[in-house]
Amino acid sequence: MASTLDHPRSDNAIFAAMEPHDCGSFANNTTPLIRNCWYAAARVGEINRKPLARTFLGVDVVLYRTEAGEPVAMRNRCPHRSFPLARGKLVGDRLVCGYHGMEFGADGACTHLPAMGHAPATASVRTFPIVDRGPLAWIWMGAPDLADEVLIPDTPWLSDPTWGTVSGDFHILCDYVAMHENLIDQTHFPFLHPDTVGTPDYARSTLTASTENGQVVIRRELRDAPPPGVYGKPANIMHKRVTRSSEARFASPALHTAYARVAVPDPDPGEPSLYRYNITHVFTPETNNSIHYWWFNSRDYRPEDPAIDRFMLEAHTQAYSEDVEALQWINAVVRTDGEEQFDLSFAPDKPGLMARRIMYRLAMSEQD
């Protein structure tokens, strides 16, 4: 029997299958969120015996820890009357709903329904795979059977005691696509961050950009240059000429990693000839237009020095606050301005467009 659905859909199907080649149509704040990916849910220490409510990819989730210390991520919505479970209480490993007292075990199964005197077999809450890894707990909001822990991004320097790390976080009213593009775009440094990371000569140094296994990597190197203040001051090498090299990597929809290397050809006696910095940006879409963001700046020297910690924390908090502000302004314009605009792109925007194309493809591959 022929279906009445055939005809109107076939043309649409062809158009839907056409991928946009115009770069204005790569992923943006209206693209469906990529779900099959490990995202950071919280700092490990934030998940404890007090239930914590947080939204990931538009889904309300409650986070807590079992008595044995295992993290649990559960839909923050009682299946009975939608009471937010995070407002209930934890008894042992069971979360008790604050409305009529239904109890749910760490695997989501209902263990007790006081009004009936027994646990109904029909009742359970969806749980999400969640795993502690280093300073963060990672959650999988997509198809649960694809949640392979091998895919959790590896960031070993964050738990390595020979590295000193400072860290901060923001809740940003912007989309994660714009955030990714911001991080892989260094041409904004001298203008948005004139006092910290921006030095004009570095912005003009040659940059190579490539796509490797679904990641986008940019690299650049600059010889015989003054060190940037943000890395030169804590290392006490502002009087030197140095070789700067750096890499920035769109690592996954959840992660951007970068490094900076500052090589000193003629170090002062007893001082290192190489200073390494790793920068880790972790973010999770809360909705299409808001993100949870955690940043980490790690250095491979003097890990316990409080003066360096203070300097790094201040400098980076300032730089990232500038990004946060810019991204919020942009998101507000994009969402409220009544006249359409197709943004222009120029040669230096290629890495950002590469990342947006990858995100577009990932998002679309989950759609059919």
Added chain:
Amino acid sequence: MPVPPRLGSIRIKAARFGSEARRKGEPMQDKYLDAVVLTRRTLTERITEFLIGAADGQALSLAEAGSHIELRFGGAGDRFLRHYSLIGPLTAGTVREPFWRIAVRREDRARGSHFIHRHLLPGTRLRVSRPINAFRLARRQPHTLLVAGGIGITPILAMARSLVTRQQAFSLLYVGVEKAQMAYVEELATMCGPSLTVAETSRQGVPDLKAVLAAQPADTTAYVCGPSGMIEDLIKAGAALNWVPERIRFEIFNTAHRPEDQPFEVRLKDGRIVRVGAGTTILDALEGAGVDTYADCRRGECGLCTTAVLSCDGALDHRDRICSGEDRAHQMTICCSRITGHLLNLDL
């Protein structure tokens, strides 16, 4: 090898996990949606597989292993409601399938399954519920034992796929009369390898479930779906081995319907008489007659449909899992329980 489903030119879009609709601002209040039979395929002499799509061509959401849907169908005086487990893809590692796959066994004299086999053809419209997960597979377990009897393989296949995909340790015992009557044996063999044991009762007799449980590693949790006799035997075997009850999780298949069911009549307080056919339930018949009833699970688990019985000319045949003790004499769950006589007076 599994035969790839032929979908004709019906294009099915997005297959997403969960309630994408809410994020797009579409209303998602309705538990039921309009669906259409996409294809059907004969699996064994009595078992037919159906792929069900959304009537608007949108992809249906993926369902977690163990989920089921309510299927509403019929017409011209026949009203049926049946629960079917969602099977999902037939190979491990595949999670995307924009339609829902069910398999229906045609029972002798059971009118619902007969109707399905006879009348559900590609293009047939249905009402289906969104997936309900009442048989949830816990995520982290040291070892899982899956036991399926006959058509009870449907939720168990989905669980096996989930366990294989996640590389979790499990074993699967699939019991049936003989392979020729058992669905998906080849697909399961490919998917599960040595974790699968197929027991054919026509050759080896009924497997010794106590021995099966005793042979499991400590900390095994069992999930069983099949005829109620088999489930009861497994629960008894577990009790004999001192397994705590939570270690055996089960889903009883089609509690409300048995081949020997007979029609009867229900009399309401206002004197109206409603006929309950052999293939339907008291609840469905009353709903059809416009009586205000209350129900949620429709399979004897929530208790919402419990109704006081004024009198009955036969015995009450309780098929639920909640009505117990003295209550059984004067009330019943009308979504699944029946009577052996001809007339039931309900306090409605």
